Amino acid sequence: MYWADNIASKLSGKQVIATGITPSGHIHIGNARETLTADAIYKAYLKRGGEGELIFIADTFDPLRKLYPFLPKEFEQYIGMPLSEIPCPEGCCQSYADHFLNPYIESLEDLGIEIKVYKADECYKKGLYDEKIDMALKNREKIREILNKFRKDPLPGDWFPIFMLCENCKSLKTKVLNYDGEKVKYVCEKCGYEGEAKPYKGRAKLPWRVDWPARWSIFKVTLEPMGKDHAAAGGSYDTGKLIAKEVFNYEPPMKVVYEWIQLKIGDKAVPMSSSKGVVFAVKDWTHIAHPEILRFLILRSKPSKHIDFDLKKIPDLVEEYDRLEEFYFENREKELDEEGYEKIRIYETSTPKIPEKKPINVPYRFCSIIGQLAYKDGDIDMEKVFEILKRNNYNIEEFDDLSLKRLKERLIMARNWALKYGEKLVIISEEEAKEIAKKLKEKQREWIKYFVERLKEIEFDALNIHELIYQTAKELGLNPRDAFQASYLILLGKKYGPKLGSFLASLGKEFVIKRYLSVIE
Structure with missing residues (x-):
């Protein structure tokens, strides 16, 4: 049974499937694995007649943790501030968070994902977290006890499960001095400011290990994919499920653990990391291939299987997808064995908009050549393309509108790939x-x-x-x-x-x- 169908078969009742990301840098295809995994399970559950909701929570209220390699030196002053309160690095968006989040959210439509998006800073400012903040402060000893079970160095007795937002410098690097049941007294570790305020409506933030179980109960999350770091023994899921039960009186969601996608650089495969600049951004995918190819790359494998992504192998990946598409249209109405049906489901899950009939596909690698030969005045000369295809034994009359549209797009994408990651075609003199x-x-x-x-x-x-x-x-x-x-x-x-x-x-x-x-x- 296809992995998403297998998970969906274990669910019942209304499901709220959650996914999210901290937009601290370019959101890469490794991050997309979480979102696509959630989407695949959601669609599989709906296919079985289930009721559900797919939500995305962007951690826009998280602080900037350090000066990343892609940031100018002057951004060092914003370390500790929420991403939503930091200026856009290029001056094109309302905030730092939006600069990295918006392209990803826009790409979700291309990927065929319909999802409800929540921004953490807006949720905090609207008061969605206020009740949970109150509960966390009243149960700080219980939370500290839970966290200390998994810590080598115990949290001190004066620890509080909250960071106040400094009124003076907007930093979250603050230490709580006292909570009197209504107001929190704090000192900013960055600028030294001492203040007192009610910890609500965006004036405070829960630390990650408390924030995560809090949001489960706020949004009634029932299932969530998570990276293997969060799911590891003693990780944030282990502490989160205890805090959810014992503090927020909420049954923790079912976990679906996924492996990393590693970027192949030469002979080495390196885990993708926004902070280290080892990324292939989701927003850049449609420059080299159709969105369904990315879905296929990620969704053909169980989430627990790691993926090595090699940009030089894009033509092979597209060729595999083309073969799968051919199999689908040749076999979709036949009685199939388990392996055959799994192929059908991989194609269906990879392809949000399945065409009525099979399009004619010109191989990607060949398109990378044609795209270079037929490029003229900033565009693809389709008349020249047709001449080349005819000489390569294609019947142009057989191409319907969808096939022609896909061909033009693939020619542009394959040319882009060849010039940047493949081999530029240079005819010598x-x-x-x-x-x-x-x-x-x-x-x-x-x-x-x-x-x-x-x-x-x-x-x-x-x-x-x-x-x-x-x-x-x-x-x-x-x-x-x-x-x-x-x-x-x-x-x-x-x-x-x-x-x-x-x-x-x-x-x-x-x-x-x-x-x-x-x-x-």
């Missing part, structure tokens, strides 16, 4: 090609001369060219590998390249014949 040709083996030069003469005789399309390469090499007693290498060298200046038959067809007959002839003159 004729002069350079001639110099390279002089260094080829005599047999290779003989093949080039023979091949180009035979090339003039055939219908110029990818299949015919591919067959001719092998046929002419065989007739001359040349290893086909040497024929391929010679071709790549006089076109790209290196011994490898795209599928040669398709590549030559894409370049056009006139150019190819001219280039091959020129190097043996």
